[in-house]
Amino acid sequence: MAEPPSLTDIRSPINLDNLKTYLSKVNKSSSKSYIGFNATIPRSFTKVKQFTFGQSNPTYYLEDSQGSRFVLRRKPSENAKLISKTAHAIEKEFFIINGINQLNNDIGEEDFKVPVPNVHLLCEDESVIGYVFYLMDYVEGLQVKNPSMPGFSNSEKDIYYKSIINTIVAIHKLDVEKLLEILPAEHFPQFQNIQKLKSTSYFKRQIKTLTNIHNLQSKHVDPIPNFDKLINWFIENAPQDPAKLTLIHGDFKIDNVLFDPKTKKVCGVLDWELCTIGNPLFDLSNFFQPFQLPKQMNKIIYQDPKNEMGIENIKSQEFLLSQLQNYNKLIKWNPHDLSNNPIKLWKVGHTFGLVRLSIITQGIAMRVKLGNASSSSAKNYAQMYPFLSELAVDYAFNDHDIENKSKI
Numbered sequence: 480m481a482e483p484p485s486l487t488d489i490r491s492p493i494n495l496d497n498l499k500t501y502l503s504k505v506n507k508s509s510s511k512s513y514i515g516f517n518a519t520i521p522r523s524f525t526k527v528k529q530f531t532f533g534q535s536n537p538t539y540y541l542e543d544s545q546g547s548r549f550v551l552r553r554k555p556s557e558n559a560k561l562i563s564k565t566a567h568a569i570e571k572e573f574f575i576i577n578g579i580n581q582l583n584n585d586i587g588e589e590d591f592k593v594p595v596p597n598v599h600l601l602c603e604d605e606s607v608i609g610y611v612f613y614l615m616d617y618v619e620g621l622q623v624k625n626p627s628m629p630g631f632s633n634s635e636k637d638i639y640y641k642s643i644i645n646t647i648v649a650i651h652k653l654d655v656e657k658l659l660e661i662l663p664a665e666h667f668p669q670f671q672n673i674q675k676l677k678s679t680s681y682f683k684r685q686i687k688t689l690t691n692i693h694n695l696q697s698k699h700v701d702p703i704p705n706f707d708k709l710i711n712w713f714i715e716n717a718p719q720d721p722a723k724l725t726l727i728h729g730d731f732k733i734d735n736v737l738f739d740p741k742t743k744k745v746c747g748v749l750d751w752e753l754c755t756i757g758n759p760l761f762d763l764s765n766f767f768q769p770f771q772l773p774k775q776m777n778k779i780i781y782q783d784p785k786n787e788m789g790i791e792n793i794k795s796q797e798f799l800l801s802q803l804q805n806y807n808k809l810i811k812w813n814p815h816d817l818s819n820n821p822i823k824l825w826k827v828g829h830t831f832g833l834v835r836l837s838i839i840t841q842g843i844a845m846r847v848k849l850g851n852a853s854s855s856s857a858k859n860y861a862q863m864y865p866f867l868s869e870l871a872v873d874y875a876f877n878d879h880d881i882e883n884k885s886k887i
Contacts, residue, residue: 549617
């Protein structure tokens with residue numbers, strides 16, 4: 480059995496002796512421990528290494544003596560020392576994945592089960608290894624970094640993208656009210672008033688949050704150009720959420736998906752920390768955002784000088800439209816309900832994505848100025864937010880109907 484790629488020796492220490500002792504004794508009655516649905520808890524392990532990814536939440540690879548493989552994710556510090564608890568909500572991730580696994584049992588069609596690993600154990604007792612952590616299966620799969628999939632044949636891309644759209648549909652078709660019955664109320668207080676959830680707008684909630692972040696960041700760096708103009712446009716144009724409560728992943732993008740190398744189908748969806756109940760348009764616009772960014776920007780982001788993916792490329796626009804049409808066919812929502820139609824609402828979704836990216840890059844600029852930016856490419860990203868704002872204004876206030884653009 481080959482060792483997974485992207486492993487290193489342990490860089491972020493954990494108390495391995497305590498972990499072994501804890502795993503040898505843990506059961507359903509253990510204090511501050513949650514046992515997952517269909518859990519298999521390793522009672523010992525023979526190998527522990529750390530993945531190269533997992534900057535936000537350190538992530539480890541474990542093998543036991545039977546060759547079973549697991550992943551341990553932990554918080555970067557003790558809860559009391561976290562600057563942002565919402566940015567490291569691995570408890571939320573554990574319970575969401577565990578709940579999805581239970582709902583998958585009631586779904587007959589394999590293509591519309593949400594491919595997530597089994598989660599086995601959540602430990603909130605920081606005395607065990609020094610941090611809150613959880614344990615799940617290791618999923619072996621192919622990770623693709625570029626959504627245009629350079630180097631793959633058109634027939635291969637068709638198989639991959641059929642599975643991607645099936646997976647997004649599977650997430651959005653989940654029975655959220657059943658999921659809420661599974662999720663522990665103390666960890667999800669924001670989901671306890673179902674009627675309030677049904678009467679609010681995800682995009683308006685997000686705009687309020689992003690405005691607060693922008694105002695705080697603007698105390699240290701220049702504000703985003705035309706920010707108020709864009710916010711006023713969103714207040715006028717943001718749709719209500721669909722009548723059916725919908726789970727959205729919150730960070731659905733190509734590198735958060737694993738593919739089975741043999742079937743080319745999605746075998747794992749990663750990083751559920753940002754998932755919430757909201758508007759499905761966000762997942763779609765977030766995933767397909769690169770197809771409507773300028774080609775030159777994609778060349779920089781994906782470090783691909785031959786990149787042709789972008790808003791100027793008619794093939795990119797035709798591809799985007801075809802994927803959204805496939806989504807509409809599979810989701811089977813009311814075609815006359817515009818709150819459910821990503822094609823009709825694409826302007827809102829893509830503009831929101833640009834504004835969100837503007838705020839993210841403004842935050843990078845702030846960290847560069849304050850001297851606590853960790854990435855070597857931070858200075859390059861810090862310069863992007865005025866340009867992204869310009870793109871957002873152009874997209875919001877000019878004709879960018881994807882149905883018409885794809886026919887030019």
